[in-house]
Amino acid sequence: MPVPPSRGLVSRSLLRDEAYRAIRDAIVDGTLAPGERLNDADLVEWLGVSRTPVREALARLEQAGLVRTKPGRYTIVSPVDVRAARNAQSVTAAMHELAVREALPALSSAELDAMRGANARFADALRRDDVPAAIAADDDFHGVLVTASANDALRDVLERYTPVLRRLERLRFSSLSGRESVAQHDRIIALCEAGDVAGATAATRANWGTLVPLLDEPSD
Structure with a gap:
């Protein structure tokens, strides 16, 4: 999964919300394209946070219709529905x-x-x-x-x-x-x-x- 080159993007004080917003914005602006697989490890490295806020962010994004998850298999950026x-x-x-x-x-x-x-x-x-x-x-x-x-x-x-x-x-x-x-x-x-x-x-x-x-x- 290609991710933006910056590291440690998210401040420690607002990990959950900031992780959500960072991934959401990357989906909205096309950095993360429809159909692209999202790997927890890549997102952790990009955002500079632990897996927990990343997984919480992905769950919120799924509720919003921006990602799709097959438990135990994959998470992808949703196609435009x-x-x-x-x-x-x-x-x-x-x-x-x-x-x-x-x-x-x-x-x-x-x-x-x-x-x-x-x-x-x-x-x-x-x-x-x-x-x-x-x-x-x-x-x-x-x-x-x-x-x-x-x-x-x-x-x-x-x-x-x-x-x-x-x-x-x-x-x-x-x-x-x-x-x-x-x-x-x-x-x-x-x-x-x-x-x-x-x-x-x-x-x-x-x-x-x-x-x-x-x-x-x-x-x-």
Whole structure:
């Protein structure tokens, strides 16, 4: 199994969560490709941790649909599952709509400015064809509303299902269709600033709905 060249990536204080995030991110960004076998020893060496947090991380990733395990035989990176991605898109869109409804009544000018700043970074990343930066900025944009909602259950659901979409989002943000999200973000900001809960919710639904055509495309 090829792994990134860095060693000792994970701090000792947050072994379990950091191991999960490191492996998850490597799957999402394509470093660990669909169908690739994951060897515990290689992961231990890469992350600089013991087998226990690695195995716990792989169990969480299996629940999230990012790896598949045959006990006693192998663990592989899951192929992109279109049905699972459709389900994840529906759940993720609903959670972001809920975040808008719960956050908007008390959304501050500083939070609106944070959304504008994130969208500016998003647009710049798209112009530079920097897909990882675009995804990070998109996360920052929607994350303002998620944080402002102060709903831990909502955050937990997004933590589980959002990564399933990330491999698809990499494709979307590297295409012309990804540029549409900049204008959609601007509309969400304007509706939030106007205090239009129904309008901002509908605009958020439309923004996350741009993934649906990609889900209908044939896989390679």
